[in-house]
Amino acid sequence: MAVALPAAVTSAYERLAGEFDKLSTTQKYAVGIAGGVTSLYLLAKVLKGSDRDKPTTLQLSGGSIDSSKVKDEFTAYADSYGKNAGEGITDRSKTVHLVDVFYSLVTDIYEWGWGQSFHFSPKLPNKDLKASEAAHEARIAALLRLQPGQKALDCGCGVGGPMRTVAAVSGAHITGITINQYQVDRAKTHNARQGLAPLTDVVRGDFTNMPFKENTFDGAYAIEATCHAPKLEQVYGEIYRVLKPGSYFVSYEWVSTQKFDVNNAEHVKIMDEINFGNGLPEMRTWKEAEDAGKNVGFELVMSLDLATASVVAGPWYERLRMGKYTHAINHGIVSTVDALGLAPKGLKEVHHMLVEVAKSLIQGGESGIFTPMHLLLFRKPGADKKK
Ligand SMILES: C=C(CC[C@@H](C)[C@H]1CC[C@H]2C3=CC[C@H]4[C@H](C)[C@@H](O)CC[C@]4(C)[C@H]3CC[C@]12C)C(C)C
Numbered sequence: 001m002a003v004a005l006p007a008a009v010t011s012a013y014e015r016l017a018g019e020f021d022k023l024s025t026t027q028k029y030a031v032g033i034a035g036g037v038t039s040l041y042l043l044a045k046v047l048k049g050s051d052r053d054k055p056t057t058l059q060l061s062g063g064s065i066d067s068s069k070v071k072d073e074f075t076a077y078a079d080s081y082g083k084n085a086g087e088g089i090t091d092r093s094k095t096v097h098l099v100d101v102f103y104s105l106v107t108d109i110y111e112w113g114w115g116q117s118f119h120f121s122p123k124l125p126n127k128d129l130k131a132s133e134a135a136h137e138a139r140i141a142a143l144l145r146l147q148p149g150q151k152a153l154d155c156g157c158g159v160g161g162p163m164r165t166v167a168a169v170s171g172a173h174i175t176g177i178t179i180n181q182y183q184v185d186r187a188k189t190h191n192a193r194q195g196l197a198p199l200t201d202v203v204r205g206d207f208t209n210m211p212f213k214e215n216t217f218d219g220a221y222a223i224e225a226t227c228h229a230p231k232l233e234q235v236y237g238e239i240y241r242v243l244k245p246g247s248y249f250v251s252y253e254w255v256s257t258q259k260f261d262v263n264n265a266e267h268v269k270i271m272d273e274i275n276f277g278n279g280l281p282e283m284r285t286w287k288e289a290e291d292a293g294k295n296v297g298f299e300l301v302m303s304l305d306l307a308t309a310s311v312v313a314g315p316w317y318e319r320l321r322m323g324k325y326t327h328a329i330n331h332g333i334v335s336t337v338d339a340l341g342l343a344p345k346g347l348k349e350v351h352h353m354l355v356e357v358a359k360s361l362i363q364g365g366e367s368g369i370f371t372p373m374h375l376l377l378f379r380k381p382g383a384d385k386k387k
């Protein structure tokens, strides 16, 4: 079917073509070369990105997974989720391994399309996204009352965006732990480049079985990370063990809210999609998270959903909503590099999963059944120097 172009466009095109015809052969070559160079420059910009601190499109990798195995690993990851409503990961004993695989698959894409902090933030009035993100991270340092000379633990540290903020604002030393070796390497590179190496350390390990002695840290925090644990008590119990008596633990938890109705099929479907696209074994309720902390011996000091706590802050999911056209463009870019053999086979499928989960997260946020930022502040009983 022929497509009719608007008259203004056809007449402008005809005028340009007329002008081009009047040029000498040399001038025509010059215009052709200039057009070609400009197109190549624009293509290189799209493929390369602008920030040397994040992977370029052509550097998108499978993290710690060899590029030849990305497709198979993603298929195995996808198959590990049950088909029944509300089922999540079928064999929970495989959770920690699957989460490690998940982060190998998504870490470069996250950094490329989001940044070095793998979490959401309430949007503060008159502050841009980065400032709002930093404020969300700095709140942690304040709640833990961290001071220079003290040692704190970042439980599930990603590539270290929050760790660098917390160390910089508090002057305390932060040790990050993540299950994924690729994230350890990225975090150390960023820490060194940004001058944070003296105040940080990053180790690979399982936060349900940590390689630290009891009573080691003056504070601990977890930002949108403990939701990956097969059971919350396992990770909370470990944090309790390594904290000094009297110290605080703060978590921004991914949980279902009071609005979630387990008998509502649409609610359960949204949660299943969130679990699958984010490497979660299941979704816990805010109450289960509170209880898990108390069960391992913590005192509950504060419990507050930051998604609804402030009447002036904008919704955490707005950044995803604003980005939906970018996500579609990104999918075109990833599909192109995949088709040209310039990205590991299977990364297109991983990206598709993220495009879809962005929609489910927005639905979870808009309906109010889900929050990625239920603040839980716990204290390990004992010495009262920090009360
Ligand atoms: C805490 C967790 C991760 C939270 C967020 C950092 C990520 C959740 C969904 C992710 C994304 C969705 C869409 C992607 C987009 C299609 C792509 O082109 C660029 C990256 C995304 C924006 C990506 C970025 C990170 C998230 C927002 C979980 C895992 C517990």
Ligand SMILES: C[S@@+](CC[C@H](N)C(=O)[O-])C[C@H]1O[C@@H](n2cnc3c(N)ncnc32)[C@H](O)[C@@H]1O
Residues within 6 Å of the ligand: 096, 099, 103, 116, 117, 118, 119, 155, 156, 157, 158, 159, 160, 161, 162, 177, 178, 179, 180, 183, 205, 206, 207, 208, 222, 223, 224, 225, 226, 228, 229
């Ligand atoms: C969504 S990311 C958040 C990262 C970081 N807190 C941030 O906000 O940028 C979740 C993190 O939890 C880590 N994680 C998940 N399960 C883990 C486990 N069993 N042991 C250690 N780290 C784990 C992941 O490797 C990842 O670094």
